[in-house]
Amino acid sequence: xxxxxxxxxxxxxxxxxxxxxxxxxxxxxxxxxxxxxxxxxxxxxxxxxxxxxxxxxxxxxxxxxxxxxxxxxxxxxxxxxxxxxxxxxxxxxxxxxxxxxxxxxxxxxxxxxxxxxxxxxxxxxxxxxxxxxxxxxxxxxxxxxxxxxxxxxxxxxxxxxxxxxxxxxxxxxxxxxxxxxxxxxxxxxxxxxxxxxxxxxxxxxxxxxxxxxxxxxxxxxxxxxxxxxxxxxxxxxxxxxxxxxxxxxx
Numbered sequence: 001x002x003x004x005x006x007x008x009x010x011x012x013x014x015x016x017x018x019x020x021x022x023x024x025x026x027x028x029x030x031x032x033x034x035x036x037x038x039x040x041x042x043x044x045x046x047x048x049x050x051x052x053x054x055x056x057x058x059x060x061x062x063x064x065x066x067x068x069x070x071x072x073x074x075x076x077x078x079x080x081x082x083x084x085x086x087x088x089x090x091x092x093x094x095x096x097x098x099x100x101x102x103x104x105x106x107x108x109x110x111x112x113x114x115x116x117x118x119x120x121x122x123x124x125x126x127x128x129x130x131x132x133x134x135x136x137x138x139x140x141x142x143x144x145x146x147x148x149x150x151x152x153x154x155x156x157x158x159x160x161x162x163x164x165x166x167x168x169x170x171x172x173x174x175x176x177x178x179x180x181x182x183x184x185x186x187x188x189x190x191x192x193x194x195x196x197x198x199x200x201x202x203x204x205x206x207x208x209x210x211x212x213x214x215x216x217x218x219x220x221x222x223x224x225x226x227x228x229x230x231x232x233x234x235x236x237x238x239x240x241x242x243x244x245x246x247x248x249x250x
Contacts, residue, residue: 009054
């Protein structure tokens with residue numbers, strides 16, 4: 001993600017890894033991809049040590065695999081390289097990267113607040129949010145990242161950049177993602193139907209189910225299990241439902 005980086009290594013070529021490669025490829029000279037779970041890597045397949053040796057290395061892997069991947073790439077990350085993750089939670093990935101990766105590399109936590117469905121719906125990622133959690137990154141590198149991701153007038157992606165410490169990010173995501181994805185999955189379990197009589201409110205509620213239709217189980221697991229504030233948010237929501245229920249019954 002350095003603006004003048006000559007090589008980008010992407011670990012993980014799932015739905016978001018593919019989007020990442022498509023969006024960033026025009027900005028670098030060379031893109032290498034490693035993902036043992038798929039053979040369809042668009043001709044960019046490379047050994048993990050080669051991907052880890054790029055100027056910029058992006059971890060687009062499930063959070064449960066983060067530590068194993070960091071252990072595997074640590075011996076091959078070059079001095080001065082930037083390693084970034086794109087996970088939907090930040091405390092755990094940041095802790096793992098700081099602890100496992102060598103001190104001679106820079107580390108940046110990121111959370112793009114969009115995915116392939118957003119790109120398909122709007123035809124662009126411009127205007128979408130992206131959280132930045134600087135961990136161990138110099139001012140010059142961070143300026144280049146901001147230029148690449150945010151400055152659409154100078155060839156950047158035009159994202160709306162939001163700075164958050166990892167814990168504050170996870171607290172906010174307990175509302176923004178934990179509850180919304182939870183309700184969306186519950187709606188799918190209930191089989192909420194499309195109805196001709198739908199009100200605006202019901203249509204918005206249905207949108208929650210549509211938003212999670214293409215989510216992987218790994219993403220749902222990340223949001224619900226690896227955010228340390230998730231359980232508390234769900235408990236508070238259930239308590240609120242019971243409180244509303246008592247008002248109805250009383």
